[in-house]
Amino acid sequence: MPKGMILIDKERCKGCGLCIDACPQHVLSYSGEYNQKGYNVTWMEDPDRCTGCAFCTLTCPDVTIEVYREISPGRGGNNA
Amino acid sequence: MPVMTQKMTKVFERPRSLADIEFTYCPGCHHGLITRIIAQVIDELGIQERTVVVGPVGCSVFVYQWFRCDGIQSAHGRACAVATGIKRVNPDLIVFTYQGDGDLAAIGTAESIHAANRGENITVIFINNQIYGMTGGQMAPTTLIGQWATSCPDGRDAGLAGYPIRFSEMVAQLDAPVYVTRQSLYDQKRIMATSRAIKKAFQYQVECKGYSLVEILANCPTSWHMTPTQANKHIADVVTSVFPLGDLVDRG
Numbered sequence: 275m276p277k278g279m280i281l282i283d284k285e286r287c288k289g290c291g292l293c294i295d296a297c298p299q300h301v302l303s304y305s306g307e308y309n310q311k312g313y314n315v316t317w318m319e320d321p322d323r324c325t326g327c328a329f330c331t332l333t334c335p336d337v338t339i340e341v342y343r344e345i346s347p348g349r350g351g352n353n354a
Numbered sequence: 355m356p357v358m359t360q361k362m363t364k365v366f367e368r369p370r371s372l373a374d375i376e377f378t379y380c381p382g383c384h385h386g387l388i389t390r391i392i393a394q395v396i397d398e399l400g401i402q403e404r405t406v407v408v409g410p411v412g413c414s415v416f417v418y419q420w421f422r423c424d425g426i427q428s429a430h431g432r433a434c435a436v437a438t439g440i441k442r443v444n445p446d447l448i449v450f451t452y453q454g455d456g457d458l459a460a461i462g463t464a465e466s467i468h469a470a471n472r473g474e475n476i477t478v479i480f481i482n483n484q485i486y487g488m489t490g491g492q493m494a495p496t497t498l499i500g501q502w503a504t505s506c507p508d509g510r511d512a513g514l515a516g517y518p519i520r521f522s523e524m525v526a527q528l529d530a531p532v533y534v535t536r537q538s539l540y541d542q543k544r545i546m547a548t549s550r551a552i553k554k555a556f557q558y559q560v561e562c563k564g565y566s567l568v569e570i571l572a573n574c575p576t577s578w579h580m581t582p583t584q585a586n587k588h589i590a591d592v593v594t595s596v597f598p599l600g601d602l603v604d605r606g
């Protein structure tokens with residue numbers, strides 16, 4: 275399994291929960307932390323499980339998530 | 355805390371054709387997702403410099419602000435007529451309309467049908483959320499039988515208000531359209547299918563093939579009084595049984 279990581283722009287997250295539903299690895303959940311607009315923002319509750327598959331960001335209606343993935347050494351470059 | 359290692363490379367970032375400003379949409383609203391998908395298609399096809407979006411009236415009234423390409427705001431329902439004018443005067447431009455169900459299939463019925471019948475070489479993106487979102491949740495021609503709306507508080511009654519209009523099926527029986535499809539966004543597979551459909555619709559215009567219509571079954575969690583998660587399930591279980599998914603015409 276490749277290793278991944280995401281960055282969520284907290285101030286743009288609207289706490290809709292669609293990324294939580296979309297993540298096949300059950301990495302995401304509500305953080306209980308509220309942004310300036312009053313939305314309960316998502317966070318990586320279990321970051322070690324992230325594979326960088328990008329399902330979360332492809333589902334996010336507010337385009338708040340950047341996704342990173344480890345390059346697999348044998349395959350030369352980005353395996354996106 | 356998530357950790358970034360040196361071997362990590364970015365696999366998703368904001369499309370270049372999407373402006374770096376926040377959407378005005380409610381939490382979980384599919385309008386934002388559709389806008390991101392279109393911006394990514396514009397990037398992939400390398401047409402940012404010559405694309406023009408024609409906006410509607412509805413929750414997506416500011417659509418010309420979200421894209422980093424040219425844009426124009428049309429009067430309610432008239433987007434296909436405005437797009438026709440732009441495309442005919444300057445056929446090198448890639449012109450698309452972005453319209454809700456109230457805009458395209460209610461007040462704009464005449465303009466929408468006749469642009470399709472003339473086979474204008476434009477791309478029509480039709481966001482069918484079965485309601486007038488912007489004005490607070492009134493019944494649209496696409497509202498399901500029994501569905502609650504502020505103007506049908508006992509649910510839509512076919513005897514009083516007719517049946518949900520299947521606009522794509524109406525357009526599909528015309529001779530001119532090259533591509534007519536109905537898509538949705540309720541899971542990852544459908545999001546990918548919608549991305550491919552939108553790309554094909556733009557590609558056909560680039561190749562001067564003619565008129566395309568991409569209808570997308572979208573949500574309106576606010577007016578449906580559902581969470582975004584419940585709304586996705588409602589689309590999968592109920593809405594798609596009234597509005598079947600798939601390609602209706604592909605003459606490309």
Ligand SMILES: Cc1ncc(C[n+]2csc(CCOP(=O)(O)OP(=O)(O)O)c2C)c(N)n1
Nearest residue numbers: 411412413430454455456457485486487488
């Ligand atoms: C000529 C005119 N009639 C009525 C309105 C009121 N109005 C604004 S948006 C809208 C309907 C929007 O619904 P839809 O196109 O489905 O967009 P949504 O907000 O659901 O995305 C109406 C009736 C208006 N602005 N102008």
Ligand code: SF4
Nearest residue numbers: 297324325327328330
């Ligand atoms: S990149 Fe994939 S695994 Fe990682 S949080 Fe997003 S959906 Fe989950």
Ligand code: SF4
Nearest residue numbers: 287288290291293334
């Ligand atoms: S999908 Fe986007 S806006 Fe919604 S909760 Fe996740 S990060 Fe926040």
Ligand code: SF4
Nearest residue numbers: 379380383413487574
């Ligand atoms: S009212 Fe409905 S369509 Fe409009 S922004 Fe809110 S959820 Fe989206």
Ligand SMILES: [Mg+2]
Nearest residue numbers: 454455485487
């Ligand atoms: Mg609508």
